[in-house]
Amino acid sequence: ANPDLTQAKRALGKIKTIIYLATKPNLGHFHGLAAENTIVIPVFNRFETPHKTTVESGNNFVRLNDEGKTHVKGDLISEVEFLTELAYRLFGTSPLDWRKLQDTQYVRQLIAQTIPGFEKMATIDETQEEFTISGRILTEPRFPTPSGKAQMLVTPLPQLSLPEPAAFGIAESAQGVVVALMTGRSYSQHNTVVYKEGDRYRGMPHRNCILMNRQDAQKANFQEHQRVTVQGDAGKMENVEVIFGAVREGAALMFYPEVNAIFKARIEKRSGTPAYKRVPVVVF
Numbered sequence: 001a002n003p004d005l006t007q008a009k010r011a012l013g014k015i016k017t018i019i020y021l022a023t024k025p026n027l028g029h030f031h032g033l034a035a036e037n038t039i040v041i042p043v044f045n046r047f048e049t050p051h052k053t054t055v056e057s058g059n060n061f062v063r064l065n066d067e068g069k070t071h072v073k074g075d076l077i078s079e080v081e082f083l084t085e086l087a088y089r090l091f092g093t094s095p096l097d098w099r100k101l102q103d104t105q106y107v108r109q110l111i112a113q114t115i116p117g118f119e120k121m122a123t124i125d126e127t128q129e130e131f132t133i134s135g136r137i138l139t140e141p142r143f144p145t146p147s148g149k150a151q152m153l154v155t156p157l158p159q160l161s162l163p164e165p166a167a168f169g170i171a172e173s174a175q176g177v178v179v180a181l182m183t184g185r186s187y188s189q190h191n192t193v194v195y196k197e198g199d200r201y202r203g204m205p206h207r208n209c210i211l212m213n214r215q216d217a218q219k220a221n222f223q224e225h226q227r228v229t230v231q232g233d234a235g236k237m238e239n240v241e242v243i244f245g246a247v248r249e250g251a252a253l254m255f256y257p258e259v260n261a262i263f264k265a266r267i268e269k270r271s272g273t274p275a276y277k278r279v280p281v282v283v284f
Contacts, residue, residue, distance in 0.1 A: 002192075002257075003183070003192075003256055003257055003260050003265075003274070003276060004260060004265065004274070005031060005257060005260075005261070006261075008031070008032065009031050009032060009033075012032040012033070012034065013033060013034070013035055014035060015034050015035060016034060016035050016036050016037070017034055017036060017037040017038075017039070018032065018033075018034035018037070018038050018039070019039045019041060020032075020038070020039065020040045020041065021041050021043045021079050021082060021083075022040055022041070022042065022043065023042065023043065023044070023045040024042070025040060026193075028192075041082065042076055043076060043077060043078060043079050043082060044068065044070060044072075044076055044077070044078045044079075045068075046068070047068045048068040048069065048070035048072070048076075049067070049068050049078040049079075049080070050067050050068065050078065051067060051078060051080060051104040052064055052065060052066060052067055052104055052105070052125065053065045053104060054108060054121065054124065056133070060132050060133070060136060060137055061130045061131070061132055062118075062120075062121065062124070062130060062131055062132070062133065063130045064124050064125065064128060064130075080101070080102060080104065080107075081102055084098045084099055084101045084102045085098075085099070085102075105125050108121045108122065108124065108125070109121075109122050116134075116135070117133040117134040117135050117136060118133060119134070160180075160278070162178045162179070162180060162250070162280050163178060163280055164178065165177070165178055165282045165284070168231050168232075168233075168281075168282040170231065170282060170284055174284045175220045175221055175284060176220050176282050176283055176284030177216050177217075177219045177220040177222075177282070177283055177284075178280055178281070178282050178283075179212065179216055179250060179251060179252040179280075179281060179283060180250055180251045180252070180278045180279065180280060181210075181230070181232070181251075181252050181253070181254060181259070181263075181278075181279045181280070181281045182251060182252070182253050182276070182277040182278065182279070183253075183254055183255065183256035183259055183260055183276045183277070183279070184253060184255065184256065185255065185256070186198070186199035186202075186204070186207070186255050187199045187200065187201050187202070189255070192256075192257050194207070199255075202243075202245055202253070203243060203245055204243050204245075204255075205241075205243075206241070207255050207258060208237070208239065208240055208241060208258075209240065209241045209242075209243045209254070209255075210228070210230055210240050210241070210242060210243065210252050210253070210254050210283065211243050211244075211245040211247050211252060211253040211254070212242055212243070212244060212245070212247065212252045212283070213244070213245075213247050213248060213249040213250070213251070213252075214244045215249045216249055216250065216252070216283075217242060217244065220283065220284065222242050222283075223242070224242055224243065224244045225241055225242060225243070226241070226242045227239050227240065227241055227242075228240050228241075228242055228283050228284060229283070229284055230254065230259070230262065230281050230282075230283050231262065231281060231282050231283075231284070232262035232263030232264075232279060232280075232281045233263050233264055233280075234261070234262055234263050234264045235261055235262040235263075236262055237254075237258070237259060237262055240254075240283075242283075252281075252283070256276065260276065262281070263279045263281065265279065
């Protein structure tokens, strides 16, 4: 799920041996080859694992899942079993009994003792009661500060401007417009795994589209469904279909990871976060 394929491939290639635990082979295994040894070991997915597991839902509830079932025949094991058995064979029972960690109920008890807010996990196997992590949700205007009040800072907004089309080296005679491109997932996409080509909620019929504001398109005399070229500071994508949609004037949207190849994401100095949500590109 890395948005920068080239950088990830280069970094992983410096590691001597990589062991992947995966439910099935994927392109990441072939792009992420180690310097000497790359091993892919099949394991159960989270719905097939023979252990009870916990998960935090999108509504902040921690729930206990039943043991999974599988149609797969063969000597597959879960990730938990593989990692704990490997650790046992390498380190034995010191400083802890690794094989005991194959009991996920025991693991939940350790989590409850170790991580603040997860105390109720110690008894979830008996109570079967879902819970919210303490201190995570604020229902009253009290905050974990010395005064009990929220601490807020005023941060001046940066003065942002977009370059002219000439900065991308395109001919002055070419009709084009510069926009701030944001990259994102389609509705039918999980991380970099694409399940369907289009995005029905945004009205984008396939992956090679750019969602633009109608006003921006008119500046360059673009018609909807016209095919254009989108160019960044590292490359370009051709034959891209223009789709008009509810995006702010001056901005545009395309799908990652494909479009990430045409620009070099700038890194925010303090957080180290790459800027994939505001990338100047020229559309022509």
